[in-house]
Amino acid sequence: MNEIVQTKNLHKIFCKGNICVANKIDLSINEGEIFTILGKSGSGKTTFLRMIAGLETPDDGEIFIDNKLVFSKNTNLEPKQREVAVVFQNYALLPHLTIASNITFGSDASKEILEEVLEKTKLKGQENKFPHELSGGQQQRVALARAIINKPKILLLDEPLSNVDTELRTHLRIELKEMIKAFNITALFITHDKEDAFYLSDRIAIMHEGNILQIGTAKEIYHHPNDLYCANFLGKMTEISKNSYIRPEHIEICENGEFEATIKDIIFYGSFYEIKISSKEKELFVHSFDDHLQIGQKIKYKLNGDILKF
CATH class of the missing domain: 3.40.50.300 (P-loop containing nucleotide triphosphate hydrolases)
Incomplete structure (x- = not known):
């Protein structure tokens, strides 16, 4: 490669x-x-x-x-x-130029290449408009088109x-x-x-x-x-013993769990619940889809995934 x-x-x-x-x-x-x-x-x-x-x-x-x-x-x-070509945070489009002129600014690209870029970036039909007339998504496509037109x-x-x-x-x-x-x-x-x-x-x-x-x-x-x-930067973890950690999705609340705990808090995130549980003086975070869990409830849980050791 x-x-x-x-x-x-x-x-x-x-x-x-x-x-x-x-x-x-x-x-x-x-x-x-x-x-x-x-x-x-x-x-x-x-x-x-x-x-x-x-x-x-x-x-x-x-x-x-x-x-x-x-x-x-x-x-x-x-x-x-x-x-190389750079796309910055603010797209840096020129407000007084049309979309076509923004894309070809500083470039000697042919009309044929411009047409190809307009087609692939879904900007065909927008080339005579000005940046303020486009949506945020369209402005991003203009910035990208300008960056890649010189290949x-x-x-x-x-x-x-x-x-x-x-x-x-x-x-x-x-x-x-x-x-x-x-x-x-x-x-x-x-x-x-x-x-x-x-x-x-x-x-x-x-x-x-x-x-x-x-x-x-x-x-x-x-x-x-x-x-x-790296582990903490990429997602939440709970320390389960010295230098051993587990992610919330790898703890499962279930009737046949091997550990006992009490639910201390429940936070709804739309697609899942984040449950804070207390077990043997440790607090753990668990991801769950169960609508029936309540604060104060006694539950059982088990570890159901990779344990990270550092």
Whole structure:
């Protein structure tokens, strides 16, 4: 499989506060995949994207794009020379230009290529409108169309879903994945939201304080986290003994359970209940679909899944 992006020993420290935002990162992104860097604010993920794009200069290391050296101690190609495209949080559409002009801004793409991009991004018929006349989803498609019209080696997406409400976010997430896959383009997606990462990604890297802690599919990193930080970041856990943890969905309330407990709280989340139970001076969280459970009720439970040890 062809590696579109490679970083070797990539290092960056911000002098103000002496903060390390990239700690000797070795990472590869494969052709055609959606690769996500998932991390909290300040973890270094946006700086990493900006270094790939040529918008931030590393202190050390190397960056290769499609086997071409774009950064080293002696090389630092301009963003335009790197054949990358960036979609920012606010889409950065030009309000005084039509949709067609926004898409082709700074490009020498032919009319035929524009027609193809309009078709694939479902913007056909909207090309003579202005950005304010489009919905949030359509504006996202315009930003994506502008980014991919020059057929970049990699599409860089800097939290493009972070400024929209939950309902629209779910819709945009679906559209974004469909469009990226329709163009068979390689994408690096930056986010702090694990749901976005799980839905969109072929592989995910968890980043914390400038370090890549783990790389894998959503299923791999959720069920087999490398450490306690990764495990907690990806979902709730309960400590059942020293250094042993279990996720709420792996505890089952049932009549033939081997442990006894009392229900302390019930929170309804729409698709499931989160039950807080007290058992032998320990509090555990359980996910349940049972409508008949009540606070104060005595129940039995059993452990019904992987126990994580750190």
